[in-house]
Amino acid sequence: MAGTTTNPPANDSPYATPTALEPSAPKPSPPNTLTKIWRYFLPLAIFAGLVWFLYKGLSLNPREVPSALINKPAPEFKLALLHDSEKSFSPADMKGQVWLMNVWGSWCVSCRYEHPVLNELAKQQLVPIVGFNWKDQPEDARGWLKKFGDPYAKSVMDRDGRVAIDFGVYGAPETFVIDKAGTIRYKHTGPISPDDMKNIIVPLLQDLKKT
């Protein structure tokens, strides 16, 4: 081994092999402080990053699947009315109006929780609400509305759930905000709380009505 260097290299590793056998040999130069800091803080930074991702992941609600239909035209359908099965309703009837479509069922307990909020909105007469009665028995649905109040300008029945598939519905309640052009602008998954209504939906409806 041809020794070319006489100076020992900067030795900043605690595990480096001893460079000299005798105490009189030149001592290793003091460790580079920057490298030292880097060495200690990099694992900490990586750990902090992992914790952040984990925390974010835990605070996400997996039930809130973003709708694939936002800013897309509301799917067309023609369904019989709940209160008059001779007549039918189609989203085309609502062109030029901002409206809400609320998916519900008499079997759905969360819908009962949400219902007073919808009744309140109906009282304000801001926009018409269309009730989308999903996979229900008509008599059960009518009884339910009689008992808890009927906020719906119109109610349609989707008994076998085929139209709901077009809307990407996967649970009740779900609420769609549809603008004057018939485009879906917002979807609320799960029951609308009074706060959601006041802070998200009503401002959005007011905005959409202006345009």
Next chain:
Amino acid sequence: MESAGVVNNVDSADILNLTSCHINLKHKQRRAQQSIYAPIAAPVLERSFMKLVFSLLFACTFSANLFAQTATPAMPPMPLDLELRLKKLETELRCLVCQNQTLAESPAGLAGDLRREIRLLADSGKSNEEIKEFLRVRYGDFVLYNPPMSSKTYLLWFGPFALLAGGAAIAFLMARQRRLKLGVAQPSISEAEQKRADALLKGDDEKKRGDNKKR
């Protein structure tokens, strides 16, 4: 209403939840009653048991038609090749109600509806890709168990490889640094020192040998 008590009990347990997977007990019961395995299945609605029974029957007998009748009671029986094709397709699709289950295995009402829709699409001559696209347009990428390659999913697809490459690079650099240090450290022993060290080592060896002889 049939078995309304059961449904209400389950509901009140998680009142704020969306249609939970277990609310559909009613559907499950109905399914179990219509099933040809009713004598076995009806009293025991425990899902794991049902799954075990079904998977055993499926695996052992391969008579998949019977299995399909329990899942979609309204549909006429389908030919075995179509059945197997759709079963495979459904295992690649997520049930949006019971999110960690595939459409093939989920007992949720919506999963039943989607299975029926898939069947109808297949009957009308749609390919697997077209059926997946039908669901993706309505439910988003989330419905696909194999996430498609897009700018949003690059991290998902390539992240592990990037981590592996990064780890390999760090390991390589560290190994090289260590080797360099060792290579440079050795010549810093002077010739005299080296001789002395050799002599010491040798002496040590001889001494040891001597010790061995004594024994």
